[in-house]
Amino acid sequence: MSGIFEYNGGSIVGMKGKNCIAVACDRRFGQQMSTITTNYQKVFKIQDNILLALSGLNTDIHTFYALMEKEINLYNLKENRKMKPTTFANLVASALYERRFGPFFVTPIVAGLENGKPILATYDSIGCKSDLDDFQVGGTGGNYIYGACEAFFKPDMSPEELEEVIGQSLVSGCDRDALSGWGGVVYVLTEQKITVKILKTKQT
Amino acid sequence: MTDFALTTFSSKGKLLQIEYALNAVAKGDTAIGIKAKNGVVLVVEKKQSSILVEESSVQKIAPLTDNIAATYAGLGPDFRVLSQQARKLVKKYDLKYQEEMFVQTLSRELAEDVQIATQRGGIRPFGVSILIGGYDEEGPHLVQLDPSGAYYSWKATAIGKQAKNAKAFLEKRYNADMEIEDAINTALLTLKEGFEGQITPTNIEVGVIRDDHVFRILPPSQVKDYLEELE
Numbered sequence: 001m002s003g004i005f006e007y008n009g010g011s012i013v014g015m016k017g018k019n020c021i022a023v024a025c026d027r028r029f030g031q032q033m034s035t036i037t038t039n040y041q042k043v044f045k046i047q048d049n050i051l052l053a054l055s056g057l058n059t060d061i062h063t064f065y066a067l068m069e070k071e072i073n074l075y076n077l078k079e080n081r082k083m084k085p086t087t088f089a090n091l092v093a094s095a096l097y098e099r100r101f102g103p104f105f106v107t108p109i110v111a112g113l114e115n116g117k118p119i120l121a122t123y124d125s126i127g128c129k130s131d132l133d134d135f136q137v138g139g140t141g142g143n144y145i146y147g148a149c150e151a152f153f154k155p156d157m158s159p160e161e162l163e164e165v166i167g168q169s170l171v172s173g174c175d176r177d178a179l180s181g182w183g184g185v186v187y188v189l190t191e192q193k194i195t196v197k198i199l200k201t202k203q204t
Numbered sequence: 205m206t207d208f209a210l211t212t213f214s215s216k217g218k219l220l221q222i223e224y225a226l227n228a229v230a231k232g233d234t235a236i237g238i239k240a241k242n243g244v245v246l247v248v249e250k251k252q253s254s255i256l257v258e259e260s261s262v263q264k265i266a267p268l269t270d271n272i273a274a275t276y277a278g279l280g281p282d283f284r285v286l287s288q289q290a291r292k293l294v295k296k297y298d299l300k301y302q303e304e305m306f307v308q309t310l311s312r313e314l315a316e317d318v319q320i321a322t323q324r325g326g327i328r329p330f331g332v333s334i335l336i337g338g339y340d341e342e343g344p345h346l347v348q349l350d351p352s353g354a355y356y357s358w359k360a361t362a363i364g365k366q367a368k369n370a371k372a373f374l375e376k377r378y379n380a381d382m383e384i385e386d387a388i389n390t391a392l393l394t395l396k397e398g399f400e401g402q403i404t405p406t407n408i409e410v411g412v413i414r415d416d417h418v419f420r421i422l423p424p425s426q427v428k429d430y431l432e433e434l435e
Contacts, residue, residue, distance in 0.1 A: 079309055090302035 004105050005125075007032060008058040009179025011141035012042060013170050014109040014120050015153065016134045017162035020190040021118035023053045023111045024170040026141070026201075027183035038182040038203075045194065046072055049113045050085050051187055052092070055139030056106035056125070064104045067095060085112025089121040089131060096127030107138035113189055135166075137173075141180035145173030163188045163197060171201050206326035221329050222322055225278075225351035228331040232277035234364035234398065235264075237335040238374070238391045239346040243384030243414040244337035247391040248275045249364070249399070250409050265411040265421055269294050272307055272338030273411050273419045277364030278351075279331035286330060290314050307338035307345035311355045319353025333363040339413045360390075366398030373397055384414055392430055405431060 012025045029040035043053045044065050052068060054061040071091060075083050083091075089110045096104060103125045112119040122136040123129050130136070135153055137145045148169035157165060167186045174181040184199035211221040233249035248264045265275045266287040274290065276283040293313050297305040314334075322329045334349040348363065349355045360378045362370030373394050382390070388410065396403050405424035413419045422430075 078312075079306065084303065087301045087303045091300060094300045 005056050005107075006140050006179060008056070009140050009177075010040070010042060010055045010058075011137070011139035011145060011170065011174055011177060011180040012053040012055045012107075012109055013137045013142075013145050013149065013166060013173070014053060014111045014122070014135060015149070015162060015166045015169075016118040016120050016155075017159060017188075018156040019113075019116045019118070020159045020162060020188060021051075021111045021113060021120060022159075022162045022166045022186060022188045023051050023109060024166045024184055024186040024199075025053055025055070026139075026170065026174045026180040027185060028179070028181055029058055030179060035182060043185065043187055044069075046088060047082060047112075048194075049189065050083070050088050051111045051189060051194070052088075053109040053111065053138070054106050055142075056104075060104040060106045064095075064106050064108070068092065071095065085110070085114045085119040088112065089119060089129065092121070093123060093127040093129040096123055096125065100126050107142075109136055109138055111187075111189060113191060116191060135169075139180060141173045141177030144176040145169050148172040159188050159190050159195070163195070167197070167199050171199060175202055209323060209325050210328060211322050219322060219352070222352045225329040225331050226333075229278040229333045229351065229363060230365065230367070232279075232332075232364045233264075234362060234366040234370060234395060235275045235277050235335055236360075236362045236370055236374075236391045236394050237275075237337055237346045237348075237358065238360040238378070238382070238387040239337070239344050239358065240382045240384040240387035241380070242344070243387065243412060244339060244344045244346055245384065245388045245391045245413075246273060246275045246335055246337045246411040247388075247395050248277075248409050249395065250407050251400075252407065259406050263421075264409050267419050267421075268310070268336070269305070269338075269419075271304070271340060271413060271417040271419055272310065272336065273413065274334050274336045275409070275411065276332045276334045277367075278333060282330045282332045283334065286314065286318070286332065286334060289317055290336075304340060306340045306342060307336060307347060308342075308357075310338075311336055311347040311349060315349055315353045315355045318349060318351065322352060335361070335363060337411070337413060338419075339415065339417045344413070344415075360387075362394065366395075369398050370394050384412065388412060388430060389434065392434055396434065403431065 025042040121131040235248040405427040410422040
């Protein structure tokens with residue numbers, strides 16, 4: 001299978017703001033050149049203050065998400081407390097490395113808010129965590145989105161600005177990528193709430 | 205390894221092996237733990253069988269992490285095995301979550317191993333009660349872990365030879381507003397009450413965790429100062 005990461009297509013992006021954080025994803029689920037559905041969920045709420053976005057092979061997106069759900073549920077029951085976003089970010093890295101020689105073909109982005117501070121981490125498929133940047137991308141349209149992010153991003157944006165900027169970056173990136181698009185979803189996480197916005201994009 | 209369990213129920217519904225393990229604990233050197241508002245103190249008797257024993261080589265309070273330590277009453281080697289197991293549990297947790305393990309979580313996971321020894325084929329229960337003292341994000345904790353695998357959180361407790369008398373003494377002396385310095389004095393006083401012979405800085409061991417979350421074994425010079433204050 002050439003390009004197992006390209007088989008289903010799809011892109012994700014995460015961006016830090018001032019006491020807020022946003023993730024966005026496209027909605028396409030394809031099988032190489034065919035588009036199967038235009039409402040595939042790629043961002044999952046792990047906890048009130050933690051979102052997990054996944055790009056890559058869709059079956060692994062689903063399975064890895066289910067694995068993380070199981071981990072956090074067991075953690076909540078065993079430890080009788082919520083998981084911190086930084087802890088979850090480390091858990092994702094451990095879970096990916098556990099499958100070092102038979103990996104999940106996903107590129108995750110963890111977005112969370114810990115004591116008001118935005119937490120953003122991305123990984124390769126075997127758990128190399130990177131949490132130093134203010135925005136991160138994943139998926140087949142990633143590189144195109146990077147370009148748009150570099151142009152539009154500025155630090156300490158408000159939730160409204162952030163929603164606008166991350167939405168624009170996702171859309172312009174996905175427009176270029178043949179395997180991503182067919183709509184977009186933007187999630188903005190603040191101390192008080194999570195807002196979800198569905199974007200209309202070029203339907204190609 | 206045998207296939208059949210060594211610890212089985214008596215007709216009265218007791219697990220005699222666990223009762224006997226508790227007997228072994230009750231013969232062991234006394235250990236006392238007190239949880240203060242801002243720390244935990246562990247104090248344990250370190251009676252040597254002969255003056256020829258190299259005192260410094262005996263360590264009865266074992267650090268499990270920077271902020272958690274344990275001591276025991278009962279069979280020394282069993283404690284050694286369990287404290288090493290506890291350290292591995294902490295590291296395993298650390299590798300997975302890269303976060304400090306809570307005292308309660310560690311106690312529960314270690315208790316799992318202790319319970320297995322009361323049910324698995326071919327092995328006997330551990331002959332120690334362990335006192336775990338630690339200071340984590342939730343605050344100070346003192347947990348007792350018994351040979352049955354049961355664990356209890358305490359404000360203050362004692363295990364070993366003088367457990368009964370020591371606990372009675374503690375019930376009178378303990379108050380929830382205790383600061384760590386008061387707790388150290390009270391723990392030493394409690395140990396002194398039932399001590400056979402003269403209590404000295406070298407025949408006891410004192411471990412303290414304060415609100416800086418760092419566990420320290422007090423050097424004999426410091427223990428000497430505390431003991432002198434008791435006079």
